[in-house]
Amino acid sequence: MRPWLAVGVNYGNILRHSVEAPGEQLRGRWLVREAQLPDRLKELSRSSEPLILAAWRDEPDLTWSLVTALTSSEHRPSDVVAGWARHTPSWLRDAPSQVQIAAGDLADAYGAPILAADLFLAASEKGVGRRDFWLARAALLFRDHARPAKEGEALAALGAPAGVSEPYARIVVALLSGDTRTADRDLDRWSPSPADRALHTALRLRVLDAELNGAMPSREALDHAINLLAASLREQWTAGFAVGRARFLIWRVSRGHSPNAPADLRDAYDLAVRARDDRRRYRGDSAEAVALACQAALIADDFRSVLAVGTVARDGATEHEAAAPAIRSYVAAAAMQLGDLDLARDSASRVDDQALRARLHALAAEARGENARSHWLRAVELARDDDQQLAIALAGLADAGGLDPAQIEDFAARHPDEAAEILAMSDLATGNTDAAISQLRPRRRHSVTAALALAKAYQVAGQVDNQIRTLPERTISTTHRCTSPP
CATH class of the missing domain: 1.25.40 (Serine Threonine Protein Phosphatase 5, Tetratricopeptide repeat)
Structure with missing residues (x-):
């Protein structure tokens, strides 16, 4: 089934009614775009597709500019949105609200959360649908990335908590005010639509994190988070939740709370590899997933799998992935265990994090039979x-x-x-x-x-x-x- 049919959008009507083509040349251009859009959408984050199609219905020209900018073979999408974060192009700054919402969602998916929040805030000022929802998403992103003034601006636009009727926004307001009890109660009362179920799970995890208040998570807290994500992934696969569950599984093992450490590590590895493949499709942050796969394999003493997934090869890492500092560190540690000291030295020398490099030097000293105390100090x-x-x-x-x-x-x-x-x-x-x-x-x-x-x-x-x-x-x-x- 074509993707726009899945969300109830009549693509042919969009084409006919969104623009009155004055001539055959313009009509031909739109027919070409109509044919190309489905393939372009496959190259972008799947979660953003409904918003892109909604923007296309209202503003096809600007939406096409957005889509083509992020699917160009010359630049990675993350580099494009990073450039927009430094200097927002005028066409995006002045775009109608629906285009800004789609662009903001894509910016968040490709690692530019502040740009995303700014676009959500700007769209809310233009009367976008579900205004309170987008203001709440902006406020949450501003909180996560320590922008208190902008967070306050978004919350002020929402108004008094008693007047917020949007369930997601009401829960976010409670969370940001530190009222986890109200947030938890409203989560229980909220019956989200299928499109909002992943957000419901994400807020559950945030409530859990807020209740920990910076403390190390208990066995019960880790189990709860892992089970929440497992249930959500059974309902709908998302690379983000797969990465999250892999991370929690590794954490449970590292904390000594796993009832079956080898099984947890295998699950974490498999989830990370599948998330890597998914993110590669739309040129997302596949390096994050590869790093988790390497970490799971390293803890399991599967050093050859670390090298297989973390070094450049046909079935291994891409050059972009292998250059990530975390992956280099895992490769260095695995290479030391396998006695490949040349690879270990080369990988360790490329790690910029001084604390991590000190730990790698300590491991290297131990591998050589030397005293590693000075490195650990x-x-x-x-x-x-x-x-x-x-x-x-x-x-x-x-x-x-x-x-x-x-x-x-x-x-x-x-x-x-x-x-x-x-x-x-x-x-x-x-x-x-x-x-x-x-x-x-x-x-x-x-x-x-x-x-x-x-x-x-x-x-x-x-x-x-x-x-x-x-x-x-x-x-x-x-x-x-x-x-x-x-």
């Missing part, structure tokens, strides 16, 4: 206020036997369980096996990583029976210390 210093990076660096330093308990005090105040495991690793590395066992035993049923460390401690202590009883049925690797949890 440098990684701790560079992690600064990023607790995810700091946890990895502290764990590496502890495993190298170089952790000073004073170095972990602030982190322990924020994340006591994780700090207890890191301190136990330090005890084990420095020969204080009894203290390590004492620290890890209470955590063994709640954390796979704690159970693995406890089993290692029992092995060092010569308590083989306890080691066997402690080993979890499904274990994972701990060779992913170059990476940050998602």
